[in-house]
Amino acid sequence: MSEVTVDVQDVRKSFFLSHSGSASLKTMLLWWRARANIERLDVLNGVSFKVGRGECVSLVGKNGAGKSTLLALVARVYKPTSGAVVTTGRVAPLLELGAGFHPDLSGIENVIFNSMMLGLTRKQARERADEIVEFSEIGSHIDAPVRTYSSGMQARLGFAVATHVDADVLIVDEVLAVGDIAFERKCYDFIEKFKAAGGSILFVSHSMPAVERFSDRVVWLSNGNIAAHGTAAEVIPQYQSAMFQP
Amino acid sequence: MLSELKELWKFRELLWAMVERELRIRYKNSFLGFFWSLVNPLATVLVITVVFKYFLQNNTDNYSAYVLAAYLPFIFFQICLMDSAQSVLGALPIIKKVYFPREILPLASVIANFIHFLLAFVVYFAYLFVLWAVTGFESSPFTWKIGFLPVLLLVNFALATGVAFLVSAYNVFYEDVKYVVGVALYLMFFLTPIMYFSETVYYALRARGLDWAYYAYHLNPVATLTTAYRKTLVPTGQIEVQPGPGEAPVKMFMLDFNWGLFWITVAISFLFLVVGYAVFNKLKWRFVERP
CATH class of the missing domain: 3.40.50.300 (P-loop containing nucleotide triphosphate hydrolases)
Structure with missing residues (x-):
């Protein structure tokens, strides 16, 4: 290879699962009782x-x-x-639908922020933005808030970002x-x-x-x-x- | 901790981007934008001033300037903690997918609020200037003491960041934290010299033979800081306090700045910063795995 x-x-x-649902101060204060409710889950056993x-x-x-x-x-x-x-x-995860996009910010603002989150510098992110927008085929909607996008548009934008950060x-x-x-x-x-x-x-x-x-x-x-x-x-x-x- | 700081430094551009994003999001859909963050302090100060000056008939010179100088730092601290409590929890979907130093989240909340705080000071000085032009202080509102302001801001920033680290980390596991913080801040408003003066506390406790309680009171770093802001920012004028139970109020100059209490506050603030960061680093890998 x-x-x-x-x-x-x-x-x-391994993860620790609590059957009482969300964490709260109550579970901490009642730890001796809550402990019985916490279950160890082995998700990966030597891979x-x-x-x-x-x-x-x-x-x-x-x-x-x-x-x-x-x-x-x-x-x-x-x-x-x-x-x-x-x-x-550089490892770039392809984010699932909408994760990492802020609904109130425009497509382009989200593109720059997300590509920085995946490791680009601000300068690189700005240079790359046009290419990303073109790949996503979002066109003129790129200046509209992401909350107005369809799920397909969001997925396309997410894919376009992850594929242009030189991962x-x-x-x-x-x-x-x-x-x-x-x-x-x-x-x-x-x-x-x-x-x-x-x-x-x-x-x-x-x-x-x-x-x-x-x-x-x-x-x-x-x-x-x-x-x-x-x-x-x-x-x-x-x-x-x-x-x-x- | 050094390696954590190095890693944070590598991601500094992301931190600024996140600060910028917070500032943008906050006023994205409001017409008056930044103005809204001034409405609360100005309205509160107006009400406090009316109540104390006219209902309780306190005769302090420039009373509203004292209230504003103390209330601005207090509200910075308050909003910082409320915001940062949600900063990590609100970002869980994204931190389940992407790696970046998690401390960026509370830090961005604190820095964004700190920028607001600095802008509010511009308004404070404008207010002071108007007060000076209208009522006429004996001295100019801008004295050499203002040079001490950056030191106060630094200590205040360290304290807010340290507490924000603690609150944001524990709130991921125990959402009760943000309610506890809410109640604590509400009570702290009354236990901090905002509506009254630390001199008021001094005479009230001394008259009852509780001199030590005055120092205990100032172990609250916010109390010492607000007094320090007042002594730094408000031009000399006489305040009115009651020297003892049943005695008539007298007008006097503020007590001299208590450097001992100030250094204790500096120590407490930086202790919060170091301990807060250490706790945050210990817990940050478990955020995504919370039970």
Whole structure:
């Protein structure tokens, strides 16, 4: 494998769940009673894999298998309970619908702010803004507040930002399904170009055709463990037959 | 803590962008914009002045200037804490997706409010100037003492930031925090020399043999700071206080600035800053995992 950009080393992640609902001072004061209500949930139990430059690795698995947790660990949102995630270069998560956009600010204000949040300097963000707007095909609406945008427009703008911040690793978590066919195609073209230019992609999708199309390798997660790891042609049939078994 | 500060420095442009965003959002859909943040202090000061000067018949010179000089720092502190309490909690959807130093969130709230605070001082000096032109102080409203203002602002900023770190971090886990802060600030308004003077407190407690309580009262750093703002900003004039129970009010000059109390306040403020930042850093990785 060529140069490694994402190295996931024996990562474990546990969460503590409280059944009493939201946190409050009451739960703290009644900690000896509340403690019984706190349950440990092991989401990932020792997962290791690598993503190289110019490579796309897809994560597949049932809901709750730990895919999104794994992506969040790569994006440095969580700290692993044990193990390590080592990334090289800039990691850009593709934000899901609307997250990170302020509804009262205009499209362009949000573009600049979001690209800075993903690591660009103000100068770079300003230079890149025109290109981002053009890619998103929002046109003259870009000066209107984002609350007036349709969900498709918001998704397009979000995708346009994440793809123009010179990321080395792109994290794509099932967000492409909102655009129309033409935009979906544009995104897929971009992903191929991005890979060809040496970018790495971590991809989560329940759409097997999309997974087959882009992935160099597929990691099948099941209950926080890797059930299978290999090329799409090897893993997907196994995964699908397991899914349809009672 | 040093590595955390280094990381924060790397993200300084994002911090400014977030401050700018806060300022923009606040008045985005209002016609009068920044003016609204002045309506509250000016209206409050007007009401307090009418009540004390005419109902309670306090005969202090330039009473409204004293109230304004104390109320502006108080309201900065108040809005800072109310805003920063929600700063992390409100940003949970985004911090679940993107990494950036989390301390940027409360810091942006504090800095945005600090900028408002500075702008309010421009209005304060304009007010002082009008008062001077209309009623005529003995001395000019602008004295060399104003040079001390930056020091006060720095201490005030450190205190507000430190408490904001604590409030914003704990409010993620226990939303009761913002209600506690709301009640505490409401009570603090009465326990801070805004409507009255620290001299009022001094004589009231001394007459009852409770000299120590005067110092305990000033362990509240906001109380010491508001008095310091007054002594820095309001030109010399006589205030009216009651020297003891049952005695007639007398007019007098303010007591000399108590440097001992001031240094204690400086120490408390920076202690809040350091402890607040340490606590915030300890908790920040758990924000996205709150039970």
